[in-house]
Amino acid sequence: MRSWIVAAAIVPLFLAACGARDEDEETPAAANYSPPTVTSRLDFGSEIERRFHDNDVNRDDKITPDELPERLRPMIARGDKNGDGALSAEEWGNLLLDWFDRNDLNKDRTLTSxxxxxxxxxxxARRAAAAPDGSAR
Ligand SMILES: [Ca+2]
Ligand SMILES: [Ca+2]
Structure with missing residues (x-):
């Protein structure tokens, strides 16, 4: 019993020590290294809400085209289900969760960098394969 407890305490320490040594060995490359990130779908949900409020400049609970940077404006046509020309919080959320799910390639509800x-x-690759004039859909 006692040796089991000791082993349970030592194994994580051992793993941590190995991890530390690996990091030291990788130091020369560290300058170009950005650490991998992991986002859970739950965390992303609060991120979605924060971004909605960031973008809703006039605080009318809708995101209109003039509140988005040019490159994001196509989001409105894609997400505007009730046809009012703006995105409600719900329409915005659906769009971004859809984006999350498309990026979550192994479907484990977390998104890694x-x-x-x-x-x-x-x-x-898909864009490159499409017609050069962008007419392919
Ligand atoms: Ca607004
Ligand atoms: Ca995933």
Missing amino acids: EERETYRAQQR
Whole structure:
């Protein structure tokens, strides 16, 4: 019993020590290294809400085209289900959760920076394969 407890205490320490040594070995490359990130779908939900309020400049609980940067304006046409030309909090949330789920390639409801990278690369490849004038849909 006692040795079991000791082993349980030592194993994590051992793993931590190995991790620390690996980090030391990687130090020369550290300058170019951005640590991987993981976002849970739950965390992303509060992020969605925060971003909605950030973008809703006039606080009317709608995001209109003039409140979005040019490159994000196509979001409105895609997400505006009731056709009022703006995104409600719900329409905004659905759009962003849909984006999250498309990026979550292994469908474990967390999004890693690696998955985002992979998804971005897939999108680039898809655009490159489309007609040069962008007419392909
Ligand atoms: Ca607004
Ligand atoms: Ca995932």
